[in-house]
Amino acid sequence: MSGKVHVMDHPLVAHKLTILRDKDTSVKDFREIVSEIGMLITYEATRDLPLTTKEVETPICRTIAPTLKGKKFAVVPILRAGLGLVDGVLRMVPSARVGHIGMFRDEETLEPHVYFCKMPKDIAERDIMIVDPMLATGGSAEAAITEMKKRGCKNIKLMVLLAAPEGVERIQKAHPDVDIYCGAVDDHLNEHGYIVPGLGDAGDRIFGTK
Numbered sequence: 001m002s003g004k005v006h007v008m009d010h011p012l013v014a015h016k017l018t019i020l021r022d023k024d025t026s027v028k029d030f031r032e033i034v035s036e037i038g039m040l041i042t043y044e045a046t047r048d049l050p051l052t053t054k055e056v057e058t059p060i061c062r063t064i065a066p067t068l069k070g071k072k073f074a075v076v077p078i079l080r081a082g083l084g085l086v087d088g089v090l091r092m093v094p095s096a097r098v099g100h101i102g103m104f105r106d107e108e109t110l111e112p113h114v115y116f117c118k119m120p121k122d123i124a125e126r127d128i129m130i131v132d133p134m135l136a137t138g139g140s141a142e143a144a145i146t147e148m149k150k151r152g153c154k155n156i157k158l159m160v161l162l163a164a165p166e167g168v169e170r171i172q173k174a175h176p177d178v179d180i181y182c183g184a185v186d187d188h189l190n191e192h193g194y195i196v197p198g199l200g201d202a203g204d205r206i207f208g209t210k
């Protein structure tokens with residue numbers, strides 16, 4: 001069975017994605033909205049976090065109320081564009097640890113290779129959220145998931161703003177245990193590997209490097 005694709009069906013996400021798609025959106029607004037959508041997707045992607053209860057005293061009475069069980073969680077941005085989503089995840093899960101993974105593409109084979117991977121020591125015990133704004137061919141995400149599995153991680157999710165059907169299919173085939181959380185699934189990839197209609201180069205738009 002392949003992993004589920006959770007497409008955010010929410011007017012706030014749809015509205016904010018449209019602002020990101022607009023080529024005239026400023027770097028400042030783009031960055032802020034990437035972070036906001038990151039928060040909204042995190043809300044959905046953490047639905048299965050386990051709860052326990054604790055006793056609290058309200059101004060009115062004592063009561064037993066739900067509280068997070070404290071499952072260990074880590075967000076793993078794929079460098080560089082994934083950095084844009086970290087803040088949104090951390091605002092929702094402030095105790096999360098952050099691991100970083102960087103990849104380059106072999107010019108001959110076109111396959112991604114990991115050049116940097118710095119993870120918390122106990123990464124294998126943590127639930128992992130890999131974040132990257134664009135799931136295009138799926139090559140980097142596939143390699144990042146493989147790397148995390150090599151390090152013993154078992155419970156892995158992938159968060160993206162936009163996905164191409166080609167990337168979704170690749171992840172579902174290579175890592176059927178990984179669910180994808182995304183703002184929208186777009187139409188297709190063009191001959192340059194860009195998502196259509198997409199939003200252009202997410203890294204350039206987050207960091208203002210174009």
Ligand code: URA
Pocket residue numbers: 081134136193194195196198199200201202203
């Ligand atoms: N990476 C991007 O930043 N944009 C795309 O459309 C595809 C990959």
